[in-house]
Amino acid sequence: MKYKILKVFILFFFLTTKSFGLVSVDITRGNLDPLPLAVSNFYLDENLTDNIKKLQLEVKIPELIENNLSRSGLFFALEKKSFIQKPEVAHNRPRFEDWSFIKAQVLVTGKVSLEKDGRVKVEFKLWDIVSATELSALAFYTASDNWRRVSHIISDKIYERLTGEKGYFDSRIIYVSETGPKVDRKKRLAVMDQDGYGIKYLTLGNELVLTPRFSPTSQNVTYMSYFKNLPRVYLLNIETGIQDLVGDFPGMTFAPRFSSDGKKIIMSFAQEGNSDIYTMDIKTRVVERLTDHPSIDTSPSYSPDGSYITFNSDRSGFQQIYTMKSDGANVKRISFGEGLYGTPVWSPRGDLIAFTKLYKNKFYIGVMRSDGSGERLLTENYYQEAPSWAPNGRVLIFYRETASDSGGRGGGAKLWSIDLTGYNERLIQTPTDASDPSWSGLLSEKQKN
Amino acid sequence: MQKSLKISFIAHFLILVLSSLALPFLVGKVQVPVLISVDLVQIGDRTNLPYAPKVTDGEKTDKKIKDKVVTNQAPPKIIPKEKPDAVPLPENIQKIKELLEKRQNPVKVEDLTKQTSEFEKKEIFDPNKISALIDKSKKDNAEINNKPNIEATQSQQKNIVASKLTITQEDAIKAQIFKCWNIPIGLPYNENLTVRVKVKLNKDGSLISSEILDQTRMNAAGQTYYKILAESALRAVKLCNPLKVPSTDYEKWKEMQLNFDAKEMLKG
Known part of the structure; x- marks a missing residue:
């Protein structure tokens, strides 16, 4: 008995004598602040053919990576002129002092060489200059004219390794290209890489097209066009060019969007001045009605897990944002600020909903949490609308129209992007006027599906 | 005998139970209520407001003192004019102070000097000393300014009895690392990601070593976020090398544990 007590006490003392001295x-x-980053020119292997050498991949690839990362606002690319070490030496193992001397915290090096089968091997290494270690190293094999795609993938890998978040560079944007005078506007569907390169026009422009939306999981696009003078929702595969009318509705359908698994289309269907929200399964073509209210319910968007839907409705008298379960139950108003709220879009991360707000004749793009709290307005302008999320949920793309003068001159629409901080706002160059942008998912992830 | 043993056993057992309830490491996982992060601040003798010494302000005050002393027709012995390099005796300073306090708007010299942090004290001495050297007539005032400073250091010494860093010291170290730490913005803010880094420092504040205290977690699979945060923490410590450290109490800060937690920043 005594020994037991003694044991307990001894044990107790051992436990309590833990040191808390530090x-x-x-x-x-x-x-x-943006992280100071050095992207060294790549090292070009001697075995490359002259044709490939002409592409100057050793300069172009790092340049593209640098552009991608700096545009994100999270990195600050250092001037190449200040680099001391040669690309081939640095790629082997950099002399870290040389790079910390120019205040770089991370360094990207790389090498381009030729494989026996004629493909090009692009490898890169990411170095932590401050801790003098290698953070990651990867190699990609590709046809030499596919170097842009590889550069975007490398940018994503670097972004992910340093921020902990998936990148968004290997992705595309679909938008409506606008040309011609205001009274006879020609609108065509166009698709391009997220950095504005490689524009392809998907429609000829003899039909009006509006609100194209990328499927988050495939090369499918849904949009609104006119059929027998009625707006109708269409489905288009941008690889095959096959176009399809969605559902056999007796009236107009509009504001389509894909569900997050890409299997359903959710949209508005209007009849006798009342519009409600419907879904259609793409494979089975089964249509389901989700809201039944005499008000205008439109602009539906699924949450990333597919269990909730956000939409806007004027059932309170003014247009506001609502959420409901994916079967239409539990309708809840989430926006209560002054002004009108519209085009809600659920973030791919699931935490935020982006929206357009009209207040005192100004248009705002903003975000709020999915319960309606924490409303933040990111940008204000004369006219801007239709935010769409980058695949990682950190950047929004939208379009902005500038006011035209009294003679009707000027006043074009352009695509802009802004990140969640609200500070990193950038114009995305397009050769024509552009509206209604929609960001695709990551292309590399689509291929897995 | 038996009875007293029983009572003793029960009493001890009770203590054990109570202490195991109170000491978290004996219980294992404790249900912690929703944490509201509050910066616990240990109040030191001096405020931690970053204070940039303003020489011009000091000079202005000096002038005011002089002017006011003169217009008050003070007895000549109070303003020491005898020898330019004479150090005023403590009584003289006391008298000047008393005189100033009698006036309607006394200019308190101490207030200026009290707003100094441990690290900036040296810098604060210098400008006045230099000006005093250049213009010997100012020497007296410089000495007056010095006086409360010396007192401050002495009272600081008393404070050191406490085993923790004082607020000014801790904040000075924090402020430096805040600047060096580039937060990886993509990390989730709803997960427990605190990286503990143990640093060993030389007396001059230069880094001897830095190590992640939870190495196993850093290399474990599925802990990518933790790893990225840990790497950024190590970079911060190295970028801040050498740290500006207190001139005293080396024993206290030669080894420190820095807890890096980006939750508040990422939540926004």
């Missing part, structure tokens, strides 16, 4: 300092704040 001074502990909590670091709960840091800076969100």
Whole structure:
């Protein structure tokens, strides 16, 4: 008995004599400044053919990576002139002092060489200059004219390795290209890489097209066009060019969007001045009605897990944002601010809903949490609308129209992107006027599906 | 005998139960209520406001003191004019102070100097000293300015009895690392991601070593976020090398544990 008590006590003393001597300092704040990054030119292997050498991949690939990363606003690319080490030496193992001397914190090096089967091997290494370690190294094999795609994938890998978040560079944007005078506007569907390269026109422009939306999982696009003078929702595969009318509705259908698994289309169907929300299964063509209310319910968008839907409705008297379960139950108003709220889009991360707000004749693009709290307006302008999320949920693309003068001159529409901080706003160059952009998912992930 | 043993056993057992309830490491996982992060601040003798020494302000005050002393027709002995390099005696300073306090708007010299942090004290001495050297007539005032500073250091010494860093010291270290730490913005803010880094420092603040205390987690599969955060923390420590450290209490800060937590920043 006594021994037992003694044992308990001994044990107790061992447990309590744990040392708490170390001074502990909590670091709960840091800076969100862009990370100083050096992208060295790549090392070009001697065995490459002259044709490939002409492409100057050793310069073009790092240049594209650098552009991608700097445009994200999270990285600050250092001037190449200040680099001390040669690409081939640096790629082997950089002399870290040389790079920390120019204040680089991370370094990207790479090498381009030829494989026996004629493909090009592009490899890159990411170095932590401050801790003098290699963070990652990967190689890609591809046809030499596919170098842009490879550069985007490499940019994504670097972005992901340093921020912890998936990238968005290997993705495309579909939009409505607008040309011609205001009274006779020619609208065509166009698709391009997220950095504005490789524009392809998908329609001829003899029919009006509006609100194209990328499927998050495939090369399918849904949009609104006119059929027998009525707006109707269409489905288009941009690889095959096959176009399809969605559902056999007796009236007009509009504001289509894919579900997050890409299997359904959700849209508005209007009859006798009342519009409600419907879904259609793409394979089985089964149509389901989700809302039944005398008000105008439109602009539906699924949450990424597919269990909720956000939409806007004027059932309260003014247009506001609502959420409901994917079967139409539990309708809940989430926006309560002054002004009108529209075009809600659920973020691919699931935490936020982006929207357009009209208040005192100004248009705002903003975000709020999915319960309606934490509303933040990111940008204000004369006219801007239709935000669409980048696949990682950090950047939004939208279009903005500038006011035309009294003679009707000027006033074109352009695509803009803004990140969640609200500071990194950028124009996306397009050769024509552009509206209604929609961001695709990551292309590399689509191929897996 | 038996009875007293029983009572003793029960009493001890009770203590054990109570202490195991109170000491978290004996219970294992404790249900912690929703954490509201509050910066626990240990109040030191001095405020931690970053204070940039303003020489011009000091000079202005000096002038005011002089002017006011003169217009008050103070007895000549109070303003020491005898020798330019004479150090005022403590009584003289006391008298000047008393005189100033009698006036309607007394200019308190101490207030200026009290807003100094441990690290900036040296810098604060210098400008006045230099000006005092250049213009010997100012020497007296420089000495007046010095006086409360010395007192401050002495009272600081008393404070050191406490085993923790004082607020000014801790904040000075924090402020430096805040600047060096580039937060990886993609990390989730709803997960427990605190990276503990142990740093060992030389007396001059230069880094001897830095290590992640939870190495196993860093290399474990599925802990990508933790790894990225840990790497950024190590970069921060190295970028801040050498740290500006207190001139005293080396024993206290030669080894420190830095807890990096980006939750608040990422939540926005």
